[in-house]
Amino acid sequence: MSGSGYAILSSARGTRTSGIPPPGDRGAMSTLSQPESNSERGVADVERAKWRATYSATLGQVLATPAADVRDSAERLSGLVRAGLLKFSDLRENPDRFFEAHRLLVNHGFEQGPGFSIRFTVEYNLFAGTVLELGGPAHLAALERMQADGTLGCFALTERLAGVNSGLVVQTTATWLPEEARFLLRTPHDGACKNWISQGLTATKAVVVADLITRGTSRGPHAFLVDLRDAHGNPTPGVVLGDMGEKTTGNDLDNANIRFDDVWLARETLLDRHCDVTPAGDYTHRGGEVLSNMELIGQRLFTGRVAVAQGAHEFRRRLFRRTRSHNDAKPCWAPGGGSHSAKTTVMLSAVPQLRALYAEADASEARMSAFLAAVEAALCNVLRRGERPSAALVEAVAAAKVKAVDEAIDFCHRLRQEVGSYALMAGTGFEHTDFLQCCKFAEGDSRILMMKVARDRVKSVAAAKQAERPVPDGMSPREAAAAAELARGLSASAARGVKPAEAWEEHWVNAYALAAVAIENIVTRWVGGPGAFTQSTWRSQAASKL
Numbered sequence: 099m100s101g102s103g104y105a106i107l108s109s110a111r112g113t114r115t116s117g118i119p120p121p122g123d124r125g126a127m128s129t130l131s132q133p134e135s136n137s138e139r140g141v142a143d144v145e146r147a148k149w150r151a152t153y154s155a156t157l158g159q160v161l162a163t164p165a166a167d168v169r170d171s172a173e174r175l176s177g178l179v180r181a182g183l184l185k186f187s188d189l190r191e192n193p194d195r196f197f198e199a200h201r202l203l204v205n206h207g208f209e210q211g212p213g214f215s216i217r218f219t220v221e222y223n224l225f226a227g228t229v230l231e232l233g234g235p236a237h238l239a240a241l242e243r244m245q246a247d248g249t250l251g252c253f254a255l256t257e258r259l260a261g262v263n264s265g266l267v268v269q270t271t272a273t274w275l276p277e278e279a280r281f282l283l284r285t286p287h288d289g290a291c292k293n294w295i296s297q298g299l300t301a302t303k304a305v306v307v308a309d310l311i312t313r314g315t316s317r318g319p320h321a322f323l324v325d326l327r328d329a330h331g332n333p334t335p336g337v338v339l340g341d342m343g344e345k346t347t348g349n350d351l352d353n354a355n356i357r358f359d360d361v362w363l364a365r366e367t368l369l370d371r372h373c374d375v376t377p378a379g380d381y382t383h384r385g386g387e388v389l390s391n392m393e394l395i396g397q398r399l400f401t402g403r404v405a406v407a408q409g410a411h412e413f414r415r416r417l418f419r420r421t422r423s424h425n426d427a428k429p430c431w432a433p434g435g436g437s438h439s440a441k442t443t444v445m446l447s448a449v450p451q452l453r454a455l456y457a458e459a460d461a462s463e464a465r466m467s468a469f470l471a472a473v474e475a476a477l478c479n480v481l482r483r484g485e486r487p488s489a490a491l492v493e494a495v496a497a498a499k500v501k502a503v504d505e506a507i508d509f510c511h512r513l514r515q516e517v518g519s520y521a522l523m524a525g526t527g528f529e530h531t532d533f534l535q536c537c538k539f540a541e542g543d544s545r546i547l548m549m550k551v552a553r554d555r556v557k558s559v560a561a562a563k564q565a566e567r568p569v570p571d572g573m574s575p576r577e578a579a580a581a582a583e584l585a586r587g588l589s590a591s592a593a594r595g596v597k598p599a600e601a602w603e604e605h606w607v608n609a610y611a612l613a614a615v616a617i618e619n620i621v622t623r624w625v626g627g628p629g630a631f632t633q634s635t636w637r638s639q640a641a642s643k644l
């Protein structure tokens with residue numbers, strides 16, 4: 099996953115239908131990414147298994163030892179890209195492979211922390227994925243060459259001042275100067291400096307998001323494919339790179355701040371599948387795409403959100419399995435289990451609070467696994483068809499990201515509290531739990547996504563009221579009640595003359611509470627409530643029965 103968190107929320111406006119079945123139709127959802135006949139499915143399964151085996155073996159070699167430094171780590175990724183086992187174009191042509199590659203990486207890279215996984219997803223999803231989405235034929239041809247050469251790229255969106263609101267706020271400018279027939283890329287002040295850019299110190303290319311200005315008019319955020327370095331590794335004139343410094347985890351990943359001190363860009367650097375700038379400086383749209391350019395850039399954040407959700411979920415699964423195997427074999431004394439002189443009476447995992455935690459975690463893990471698989475299948479279906487996700491799918495993706503990360507943080511934290519000194523030991527995985535922190539703001543900060551869910555619910559309540567319907571479609575009674583309460587609070591604030599933005603601030607507690615209920619309801623609509631997932635795999639006996 100990437101550590102980037104951007105404020106692009108929904109791109110469902112005016113799009114074609116995604117073809118996802120209505121929420122609740124679990125049978126239909128589970129078949130979304132399946133080939134049509136049994137024999138086709140058999141062939142696809144065999145191919146997938148072969149690919150998985152080869153890819154896993156390669157990952158095993160690439161990650162056999164910890165990287166010596168960021169350059170070593172970058173070279174390993176470059177080799178993996180060159181090997182071509184996962185193609186940049188798989189994001190469109192084999193999206194299920196793209197997601198599985200991310201999941202396998204979290205498992206293989208568990209001991210070494212999240213640095214390589216972040217590097218990987220930045221390369222494949224944010225960098226190459228954005229070129230795939232926004233690039234014209236020449237850019238796509240260049241991307242193929244980059245795969246063959248193992249070229250590394252980064253994705254420079256976040257700016258120092260904008261933080262999690264990056265996308266909404268982009269102050270780096272790319273101004274078209276007809277007399278020069280080039281763009282001038284500029285960081286106008288320190289707050290507009292690109293910040294935290296993963297792989298920024300080792301990449302030779304960058305997708306840079308800047309406000310495009312033509313004829314003195316801002317055209318909004320656009321993406322440019324920029325050379326960060328020349329063939330000798332020297333930064334392009336005007337590109338000033340700084341190191342973000344040491345992190346609590348993932349230090350095999352380089353993170354850069356980048357300033358553009360008047361960098362000249364050729365006209366061809368604009369990723370121009372959906373727009374163009376004529377030599378005279380006229381801005382035009384191509385191909386009838388109804389989304390704004392920032393919404394198009396944001397398409398990669400949907401795939402990124404699913405990858406982040408899966409990354410957090412895989413991390414949690416792995417941490418729980420590893421810890422449990424230790425706890426299952428760790429003898430300790432417990433009252434009622436033996437005499438004072440007994441050397442062992444019980445295994446640690448059998449103490450009541452851990453038994454309860456493991457049972458609860460198993461059930462919630464099973465539910466989240468089912469939800470993530472369903473969302474991934476629906477998104478893969480949309481990607482393969484070259485469509486845009488529907489509003490319902492965009493919301494399910496956001497729910498997956500928020501809930502999978504929150505559950506992972508919650509369960510890993512609770513596990514840490516219960517396993518004594520084990521949680522302090524290096525090599526257990528507990529030292530990398532800050533990875534989950536990255537997941538929280540990566541590819542759309544969870545708070546920002548939740549606020550969007552709450553706003554949509556309040557709008558639905560208003561629409562239902564106008565249509566004289568008691569409960570908006572798809573809402574549970576609890577959700578509708580929470581939305582109505584928030585709407586009442588906002589109205590009361592408005593009646594006192596409070597402006598809308600301030601009113602939302604006043605009612606922030608109820609807004610996040612509503613979002614949490616709504617997200618829980620989305621998961622239930624897709625895969626069923628917690629009651630459907632009580633089948634724990636937990637088999638140990640209680641300490642008192644040993």
Ligand SMILES: Cc1cc2nc3c(=O)[nH]c(=O)nc-3n(C[C@H](O)[C@H](O)[C@H](O)COP(=O)(O)OP(=O)(O)OC[C@H]3O[C@@H](n4cnc5c(N)ncnc54)[C@H](O)[C@@H]3O)c2cc1C
Pocket residue numbers: 100101102103104216220252253254255256258260261262263293294295296297353536539540541543545546
């Ligand atoms: C390891 C790592 C890798 C990264 N890789 C990339 C990359 O490759 N490319 C890239 O472009 N960026 C990247 N980023 C940047 C990342 O997107 C930002 O760091 C992230 O968005 C958080 O920004 P910030 O720390 O400035 O948070 P801030 O903007 O300061 O926000 C801090 C917290 O405040 C809350 N908050 C802020 N504003 C609001 C609001 N309006 N409403 C409600 N809550 C709010 C949120 O909960 C947020 O988590 C990376 C970051 C890290 C740490």
